[in-house]
Amino acid sequence: MKKSSMLDLLVLVIRRDLVLAMRRRADVLTTLVFFVMVVSLFPLGVGPELSMLRKMAPGVLWVAALLASMLSLGRLFSADYLDGTLEQMMLAPQSLSMLVLGKMAAHWMVSGLPLVLMAPVLGLQFDMSVQALGVLIVGLLLGTPILSMIGAIGAALTLGLRGGGVLLSLLVLPLCIPVLIFGTGAVEAISSGLSVVSHLSLLGALLVLSFVFTPWVTAQALRISME
Amino acid sequence: MAINWFKYSAPTTFYGLAGKMIPWFAFSAAILFAVGLYIGFFIAPMDAQQGEFYRIIFIHVPASMMSMFLYMVMAGYAALGLIFNTRLSAMMASAIAPTGALFTVVSLWTGALWGKPMWGTWWMWDARMTSELILLFLYLGFIALHASIDEPRRADRAAALLAIVGSVNVPIIYFSVKWWNTLHQGATIKFSGTSMHIAMQQAMFTMLAACWLYAIAVALARVRSIILERERNTVWIAELPEVKQ
Amino acid sequence: MISLDVWMRENPLTYVWFGSYAVALLIFAIEIAMVVHRRKITLQQVRMMHDAGEEE
Amino acid sequence: MLEVSNLACSRGDHRLFCGLNFSLNLGQIMQVQGANGSGKTSLLRTLCGFMMPDEGDIVWRGESIRDLDEDYYAEMLYLGHLNAIKDELSALENLRISAGLSGVVLEEQEAISALRRMGLRGREMLPTKVLSQGQRRRVALARLLVSDAKLWILDEPLTALDVGAVALVQELISEHLAQQGMVIFTTHQPLQVAGIEMRSLTLS
Numbered sequence: 226m227k228k229s230s231m232l233d234l235l236v237l238v239i240r241r242d243l244v245l246a247m248r249r250r251a252d253v254l255t256t257l258v259f260f261v262m263v264v265s266l267f268p269l270g271v272g273p274e275l276s277m278l279r280k281m282a283p284g285v286l287w288v289a290a291l292l293a294s295m296l297s298l299g300r301l302f303s304a305d306y307l308d309g310t311l312e313q314m315m316l317a318p319q320s321l322s323m324l325v326l327g328k329m330a331a332h333w334m335v336s337g338l339p340l341v342l343m344a345p346v347l348g349l350q351f352d353m354s355v356q357a358l359g360v361l362i363v364g365l366l367l368g369t370p371i372l373s374m375i376g377a378i379g380a381a382l383t384l385g386l387r388g389g390g391v392l393l394s395l396l397v398l399p400l401c402i403p404v405l406i407f408g409t410g411a412v413e414a415i416s417s418g419l420s421v422v423s424h425l426s427l428l429g430a431l432l433v434l435s436f437v438f439t440p441w442v443t444a445q446a447l448r449i450s451m452e
Numbered sequence: 453m454a455i456n457w458f459k460y461s462a463p464t465t466f467y468g469l470a471g472k473m474i475p476w477f478a479f480s481a482a483i484l485f486a487v488g489l490y491i492g493f494f495i496a497p498m499d500a501q502q503g504e505f506y507r508i509i510f511i512h513v514p515a516s517m518m519s520m521f522l523y524m525v526m527a528g529y530a531a532l533g534l535i536f537n538t539r540l541s542a543m544m545a546s547a548i549a550p551t552g553a554l555f556t557v558v559s560l561w562t563g564a565l566w567g568k569p570m571w572g573t574w575w576m577w578d579a580r581m582t583s584e585l586i587l588l589f590l591y592l593g594f595i596a597l598h599a600s601i602d603e604p605r606r607a608d609r610a611a612a613l614l615a616i617v618g619s620v621n622v623p624i625i626y627f628s629v630k631w632w633n634t635l636h637q638g639a640t641i642k643f644s645g646t647s648m649h650i651a652m653q654q655a656m657f658t659m660l661a662a663c664w665l666y667a668i669a670v671a672l673a674r675v676r677s678i679i680l681e682r683e684r685n686t687v688w689i690a691e692l693p694e695v696k697q
Numbered sequence: 698m699i700s701l702d703v704w705m706r707e708n709p710l711t712y713v714w715f716g717s718y719a720v721a722l723l724i725f726a727i728e729i730a731m732v733v734h735r736r737k738i739t740l741q742q743v744r745m746m747h748d749a750g751e752e753e
Numbered sequence: 754m755l756e757v758s759n760l761a762c763s764r765g766d767h768r769l770f771c772g773l774n775f776s777l778n779l780g781q782i783m784q785v786q787g788a789n790g791s792g793k794t795s796l797l798r799t800l801c802g803f804m805m806p807d808e809g810d811i812v813w814r815g816e817s818i819r820d821l822d823e824d825y826y827a828e829m830l831y832l833g834h835l836n837a838i839k840d841e842l843s844a845l846e847n848l849r850i851s852a853g854l855s856g857v858v859l860e861e862q863e864a865i866s867a868l869r870r871m872g873l874r875g876r877e878m879l880p881t882k883v884l885s886q887g888q889r890r891r892v893a894l895a896r897l898l899v900s901d902a903k904l905w906i907l908d909e910p911l912t913a914l915d916v917g918a919v920a921l922v923q924e925l926i927s928e929h930l931a932q933q934g935m936v937i938f939t940t941h942q943p944l945q946v947a948g949i950e951m952r953s954l955t956l957s
Contacts, residue, residue, distance in 0.1 A: 229858045237853040248841040309835025310854075316801060318827035318856040378617060382610045386600050395596055396614060399589040400621050403628035410632060431624075442617060449609040452804050489718070493710075504709035508717045515721070554728055558721045565716040569705055603765055666725065673732045677739045684743045685766050695743050 234319050238327030239334075245304075246335040252300065257339050260293040264347045275352045282351035283361055283412035287405050290340050290365065291372060295397060297336040298376040299390045301328060302447065306384050315451060321444040329370075329377050329440065337369035353412075360415045360425075364408040367428040371404050374439040381446035403431060463540050463679045464688050470672040477669035484662035492655035505569045510652075512562035514660040515555045516580070518667060519587055520622075522552035526594070527619035530612030540675075542608035543682065545615060546598050547675040551667050553591035559584050579633040583626050590618045604682060754778055754935060755800075755904060760809035762795050769795050770956050771808065777904075779933040782926065782949060784940065787956035793939045794834070796956065797908050800937065801831045813904075827856055830902035832910055836893040840882035844868055844892045847881060852899050859899055867898040872917065886913040894918075897925050905929060907938035919944070 229237070246253055267285045268278055305311040314324050344365055348358045379397035383389040411424035492510040499506040526548040533542035563581050564574045575581070594611050601607035683689050690696075705712045754777060761771035769792030777783055785793045798804045800811060802818055802825070811818045818825045838847045845864055852859040868877050871891040881889055890913045897905065905926075911919050919942065926936055927946045938944070945951075 229853060229856050233858065234853065234856070237850065241850050244846070245839060245841055304839075307835075308839065309833055309837035310839070310851075312801075312803065312831065312833055312835065313837045313851055313854050315803065316826045316829070316831055317854045318823050320823060324854075378613075382597060382614060383600075388600065392596055392600055395589075396593040399586050399593065399625070400617065402586060403621075403624050406628045406632045427628075438620075442613065446610065446613055448803075449606060449613060452606060452609075504713060507710075507713050511717055511721050550731075551728065554724055558724055561720055561724075562717040565712075569709070569712075605765075670728060670732055673736065677732070677735045680736075680739045680743055684746055689743060690747050694740060695747060 231319050231323055234317065235323055235327045235330075238314075238324050239331045242328060242331030243334065246331070252297070253335050253339065256293050256297045256336050257343060259296055260289050260340050260343060261347065263289040263292060265350065268350070278351045279353060279416075282348060282353050283357070283409040285351070286344055286347060286361065287365075287368075287408050290344070290369060291398065291401055291405060292394075293340060294336055294369065294372045294376060295394045296390075297332070298373075298380045298393055298397070301332050301377055301380040302384055303380075303389070306451075311447065311451065315447070321447065322440040325377065325381075325443045325447070326440040329373050329443075332377070333370045333373040337373055341365045341369060354416070357412050357416050360421050361408075361412050363425060364411045364428060367425065367432050368404045368408045371428075371432055371435045372401055374435040374443075375400050375404075377443045378439060378446055381443045381450055384447070384450040404428065407431070463543070463683055466540055467676055467679050467692075470676050474669050474672050474676075477665045477672065481662050481665035481669055484658055484665060488655050488658035488662055491651055491658060496651040496655050497649055502570065505566065508562050508566040510655050510659050512559060512566055513656055514663045515559040515562065516584060517660060518663045519552055519556040519559050519584065522548055522555060522667060523587060523590065523615075523622065524619060526552060527615040530615040534609060534612045534616070539608075539682070540679075542612060543675050543678045544671065545612060546608070547671045547678055548667075549591060549595050549598070550674070551670050553588060553595065555663070555667070556584060556588040556591060560588065577633070579626075579630040582629045582633070586625055586629070587622070590622070594618070754814060755937075756810075756812040757800075758810050758812070760796075760799065760811065761807045762792060762799055762804065763807055764792070764795060768807075773809070773954075773956075775954055777935050777937065777952075779903075779935060780930050780949075781952065782930055782936040782938075782946060783952040783954055784938060784944070785954050785956065786939070791956040793956060794908055797831070797833075797906050797937065797939065800906055801829070802826075828902055829904040829906060830855065830896065830900045831906045831908075832893060832896065833908045834912075836889050838881050838889055838892055841880060843878045843880055844873055844884070844895075845877045847892055848895050848899065851893075851896050855896070855900060855902070857899065857901065863899060864895075867895045868892070870898060871895045871921065887915055887918065890914055891918060894922060894925075897922075897929070903934055905934065905936045905938070907936065909939055909941070911940050911942045911944065 264285055267281065271277065271281070302311060305314065315321055317324060341362060344361060345358050348361060353361070376393070376397050379393045379400075382396065383393045386392060407424050407428045411421045411428070414421050414424055488510065492507055496507070498504060526545045529541045529545040529548065532538060533540075533545060560581070563584065567576050567581075568574050594615055597614055598607050598611040601610060680689060756776040758774050759771075760773040762769045773796070775783070785796060787793050795804060799806050800818075802811075802822075813821055813825050813828070837851060839850075842850070845861070845868065848864045848868060849859045849861070852864070865877055868874075871894060873888060873891055873895075876884065876888065881892060884892070894910065910922055914922065923944060923946055926944075927949065929936060930946065930949055
């Protein structure tokens with residue numbers, strides 16, 4: 226029998242979660258529809274003046290993306306926890322952090338990436354300029370994986386708890402504030418003619434930091450929750 | 453020395469020790485509060501720019517400092533509990549959290565009251581106030597997570613991990629909020645920059661010391677209740693005079 | 698609100714006292730009460746448990 | 754190989770067991786017995802490293818499993834109350850994924866023949882949500898066939914199984930023992946393995 230390497234395992238977990246997501250398409254679509262709906266509600270709430278909407282757009286899109294990703298985080302580990310797959314993952318002969326990283330990556334592809342792809346369309350509703358849209362997309366591309374990664378810690382900590390979904394948001398949202406600040410800041414910077422390099426590189430730094438630390442922390446959280 | 457250290461880190465010994473220490477801390481906290489208030493209101497002169505309003509800082513600044521210190525102390529205890537698996541550290545962490553959260557509330561409240569005469573508005577999105585608000589969210593997250601897990605051991609460990617993640621995040625949040633604030637040209641008024649009157653400093657440090665002693669007294673009192681709850685099935689609890697009556 | 702502003706300027710010390718210090722002391726008092734109450738309740742529960750245990 | 758010394762475990766306030774000692778060597782099988790709530794599942798979960806014991810040590814090949822971690826997991830297989838099977842996936846996909854998680858790359862043919870041996874011929878490609886409880890358990894048990902783990906830890910492997918499947922599990926266990934494997938299990942149904950002394954550990 227052939228032994229699998231660490232990379233094989235990573236690919237296996239990502240593929241498995243993607244296949245599962247494809248077979249439960251409704252879950253993925255709900256998140257996306259939620260995102261579109263929240264963003265579309267804002268002009269109805271604050272009025273249709275384009276100048277104000279243009280100013281608000283990055284913030285609205287980012288906050289909606291933040292909320293939408295909270296929505297899907299509850300499912301990140303809970304299905305595997307309930308049917309026992311998580312136990313088997315903990316017994317895998319490779320580090321649990323690697324498996325967790327795989328699940329984070331799959332979660333981002335399923336719930337983060339569609340938001341990024343949808344964002345330009347919604348940005349046009351808010352009359353954003355092409356430049357601003359471009360920066361928004363880059364920011365979201367860098368930022369949404371961080372949301373998935375930080376969110377995974379919360380999802381692991383609230384595993385199997387009553388009212389876990391609300392609690393999860395309470396735990397994770399404050400930790401995501403820097404992402405929000407740098408993501409929206411970049412768009413505002415380009416709109417007022419400033420350089421976006423510093424914002425985006427700070428986002429990139431956060432991404433690297435989360436990439437290094439969050440899988441391990443999440444693995445520890447899972448161990449605590451499984452006991 | 454090492455043996456003594458471990459002796460006092462056991463809930464059994466600590467329960468009695470804490471009981472003896474609480475009155476001392478509480479008493480000296482009360483005295484220092486009185487002294488601090490006296491210096492602050494009767495000795496410290498009026499500020500040239502801010503008039504009498506500046507006297508809010510004698511409670512506002514110590515409360516803000518306490519809220520941040522206590523989060524770090526809490527995270528430290530949580531980390532100790534997680535790494536060395538000591539029960540008492542985890543109990544201390546959960547005993548500190550409510551006090552920390554309340555100091556954050558005091559800091560926000562007094563900040564708003566100071567802001568009204570200074571800025572003309574109750575709430576200003578300045579870097580310090582915003583960070584303080586986020587700190588309150590972090591405290592609430594810790595308390596909520598701890599409260600929603602029934603099994604004490606898992607609750608301790610999960611909340612501890614959250615506190616550690618939070619404490620790593622606090623500097624990042626603080627930095628990002630500050631950055632955000634300067635970008636939006638937010639107002640940050642410094643306390644009449646040049647030189648603080650010596651009496652003002654004295655009042656502030658006395659109040660800070662009083663807050664420390666108060667926080668220690670309250671946390672110790674709370675940890676005693678937690679020890680009682682957790683260890684209620686043990687023999688030593690049954691033999692306590694207050695349980696026997 | 699304007700009247701509050703005027704009042705505030707006229708009585709700064711009252712404003713500082715009742716606005717900040719009284720509220721802060723009240724918060725501390727509430728916290729102390731909560732801690733004392735918790736101690737009472739916990740002791741009661743522990744005693745009840747032990748009484749129930751002895752009767753068995 | 755597996756040595757347990759002075760093990761103590763508790764659930765919440767309740768001490769389940771303490772001072773537990775046993776060792777298990779190649780080719781040996783041990784049944785954990787005890788009433789409901791006596792801590793059988795907790796013992797097995799502690800042996801898997803999910804739960805931290807209050808006291809005591811679990812030693813595998815002379816080293817504590819805490820230190821071995823992944824090296825220990827490579828040599829053990831755990832089958833719990835939960836089947837670890839996804840309703841949306843077919844039996845074949847489920848088996849290949851669980852084998853993959855345990856570090857073995859499984860070819861489609863091997864997986865199919867394992868499922869057939871478990872009596873699931875013709876159902877390999879069906880989504881498992883259409884299978885019965887017993888059939889799902891068989892899918893989970895098929896992991897025993899494709900694993901090369903030395904130590905099997907089986908928690909109630911016989912639940913929901915019919916007579917034929919029980920016989921099959923007994924056959925699998927005796928094959929595993931014959932290849933110098935080790936088994937620790939709990940069950941409420943009788944399980945006989947021909948020609949091998951069954952040790953038992955009773956928790957009270």
